[in-house]
Amino acid sequence: MLNSEEGKIALKLLSEGYQDAKKLMKAPNFSKLLNYYNDVTGFEETNHIAIMHHFIDMYGPDCENCEKPYRTETATFCPKCGNKRQI
Numbered sequence: 863m864l865n866s867e868e869g870k871i872a873l874k875l876l877s878e879g880y881q882d883a884k885k886l887m888k889a890p891n892f893s894k895l896l897n898y899y900n901d902v903t904g905f906e907e908t909n910h911i912a913i914m915h916h917f918i919d920m921y922g923p924d925c926e927n928c929e930k931p932y933r934t935e936t937a938t939f940c941p942k943c944g945n946k947r948q949i
Contacts, residue, residue, distance in 0.1 A: 863918040868902055872913055879910065 883890035892910035922932030927945035
């Protein structure tokens with residue numbers, strides 16, 4: 863998962879991949895983004911779009927029971943363990 867600052871860098875690299883492709887009239891090259899993600903997380907992702915789903919800010923707080931993040935900030939049910947939280 864990428865924190866806020868890492869997410870901003872990832873979005874910038876994604877944008878650069880599209881902009882370079884537009885300028886050079888070639889297929890987009892997201893190797894900078896993929897390499898950055900690998901350096902930060904240690905996971906060798908091959909799909910640039912998958913990285914855009916790995917921003918910690920997209921998810922809610924950690925479950926009090928199993929410590930997995932809730933799917934949204936307002937979620938009251940943890941799909942991992944079934945815990946119901948009070949908001």
